[in-house]
Amino acid sequence: MELKQLYREIVNEHNLHPTHKGTMENPDLVLRGVNPSCGDDITLQLRVQDDVITDAKYDGSGCAISQASVDMMADQIIGKKKDEAIKMAGTFVGMIKGEVTDEESIEALDEAAALQDVAHMPARVKCAVLGWHTMQEMLEHPEKALNQTNE
Amino acid sequence: MGRATDYRKDFDILNTGDYIYFDNAATSQRPRQVLDAVSEFYKTSNANPLRGLYDWSVAATEQYENARKKVAGFIGANRAEEIIFTRNTTESLNLVAYSYGMENVSEGDEIVVTVMEHHSNLLPWQMVAKKNKAKLIFLEPDEEGVISKEEYESKITDKTKIVAVGHVSNVMGVTNPVKEIAEYAHSKGAIVVVDGAQSTPHMKVNVQDLGADFFAFSGHKMMAPMGIGALYGRYELLEKMQPFLTGGEMIEYVTRTDATYAEIPHKFEAGTVNAGDAVGLAAAIDYIENVGFDFIIEQEHKLTKLLMDGLSKMPYIKVYGSSDPAKHCGIVTFTVDGVHPHDVSSVLNDDHVCVRAGHHCAQPLMQFIGAGSTARASLYFYNTEEEVERFLDKLSKVREVMGYGA
Known part of the structure; x- marks a missing residue:
């Protein structure tokens, strides 16, 4: 898919009309993810009950690819178990880096698989993986992401 | 046409x-004349300059030193020894920060920079300020990008030891009033470091007229190869400064525990120099002057x-x-x-x-x-x-x- 088509068919919708953008009340985990080269800056918030992600929201700003990617990610991980979400992050990052190419793994990413062609745009890889990296970091190292305002 | x-x-x-x-402000393109000059150097006179006693090394040395003279003339330096070849503007400015800044800035002193500096003319001064407990002061421009007289006269004081200012902002494109700032800074006893990365490709520079004590620029933004840049420093200042990097071909005499250093500029050019690209820089200057x-x-x-x-x-x-x-x-x-x-x-x-x-x-x-x-x-x-x-x-x-x- 060429870049303009990718924007028009996938990215713009999530960037201009995001489903999961906003602030969550009392999230269990909160982590800021920053991409210094672009200035992408998100704060991801997760609610986790019995090892299942029951809600995900993000706030912040950045380029359309970073924002659309995290919005799509939120769609995909809500309702998933923590280890499933971590596995998906591995698949997504692998896909974007061009290391994971088998269709079966990629299909598991559902809509997020549409970003596969970012693999051909090295300058935008960091934008696409920012949300997934942040999510993986907070699930694997929850001590870095504990919500300080929670009792 | x-x-x-x-x-x-x-x-x-x-x-x-x-x-x-x-994206010429990031790096320019290079004409065939520059690429050919570099290639010609390696094809006809490549040897390690400044060392060998045979013809090729003598030829390499001569071409390297001619490039230095060319740079000196290009920016209006008094003498060729005031030109030190570096990799780029960043290295030139770090040289000044380490060899001059670290030694001449003390606790309570102030270093004045503009808020529009490229990180290469900010981070070295942040480092000096932190290490020597000095204060970093920022000049701010107005809406049009202009740093006013009131602004620099209110912030450059008797406490100011160094004023580091970009000649042309790499974001706004505005030319700063370096000459006026330098005059005022000198009246307060400060020295003036100019980042010329964005000016040298676009305008005739004369470091003496500007009042720059140090002036740094990169070759690659003015059609020379990447990896060659220069630092101009006022002779009296360079002479008093300690080397930035030490090693080969920057010495007079070395014992097991001590060394005396070569004269400037070689004192500041440790290791094998980038003669090929210096020749390319000279060719780029010829090209610019021809245009x-x-x-x-x-x-x-x-x-x-x-x-x-x-x-x-x-x-x-x-x-x-x-x-x-x-x-x-x-x-x-x-x-x-x-x-x-x-x-x-x-x-x-x-x-x-x-x-x-x-x-x-x-x-x-x-x-x-x-x-x-x-x-x-x-x-x-x-x-x-x-x-x-x-x-x-x-x-x-x-x-x-x-x-x-x-």
Whole structure:
């Protein structure tokens, strides 16, 4: 898919009309993810009950690819178990880096698989993986992401 | 067909495909004359300069030292020994920070920089200030990008030891009043360090007229190879300074525990020097002088005016810095409402237009102007009106691609 088509068919919708953008009340985990080269800056918030992600929201700003990617990610991980979400992050990052190419793994990413062609745009890889990296970091190292305002 | 079109014939890369290269402030392109000069050096006189006693080494030394003389003449230095070859502006400024700053700035002293400095003329001074417990003071420009007399006269004081200022901002394109600042700084006993990375490709520089005690620039922004740059330093200052890097060919005499150093400039050029690229830099200076700064300035003004006029017709575009195209040095930084600069750059790249997007290594300025990131089109004399028009046409379609109306 060429870049303009990718924007028009996938990215713009999530960037201009995001489903999961906003602030969550009392999230269990909160982590800021920053991409210094672009200035992408998100704060991801997760609610986790019995090892299942029951809600995900993000706030912040950045380029359309970073924002659309995290919005799509939120769609995909809500309702998933923590280890499933971590596995998906591995698949997504692998896909974007061009290391994971088998269709079966990629299909598991559902809509997020549409970003596969970012693999051909090295300058935008960091934008696409920012949300997934942040999510993986907070699930694997929850001590870095504990919500300080929670009792 | 104008002169710009004639010069383009010298740049193979500009004649491949239909790319529009508008990222000249990041690095320029190089003409065949420069590439050939480097290649000729390696083909005919390559040996380690300054060491060997045989013909080839003597020839290499001569070409290297001739390049130094050429640079000295190009920026109006008094003598060739005041030119130190470095890798680039960043290395030149670090040399000054380590060898002069660390030794001459003490607790309670002040270092004055502008908020529009490239990180390369900020971070070395942050380091000196932290290490020596000095204070970093920032000069701020007005809306048009101008640092006023009141501003620098109120912030440069008897406590100021160093004033480090960019000659031309790599974001706003504005030329700072370096001469006036230097005069005032000297009256307060401070020395003046000038980052000339963005000025040397575009205007005639005379370091003595500017009042620069140190002046740093890179070859690669003025058509020379990457990896060669220079530092001008006033003779008396360089003589008193300690070396930045130590090692081979910067010594007089070495014992097991001690060493005496070579005379300047070799004291500051440890290790095998980059003679091949110094020869390339000399060829680039010949090329620039042949084109002439009159033409460079005239062509850049013409293109910048066309570009800014076009941008002003797009209400969703904001241009930073002066409203006068003549005060941009070919650099036009802008944002597109609702579209992140990285997306602007990616969409333009799809149309084979190369522009920079991001913070341009000037994050404090980005914070100051209230933009997280911006896009930047930067021109050089070999760009054409046709390219500017095509750029404007492509840019006018970016918002549509990004989902804003038809």
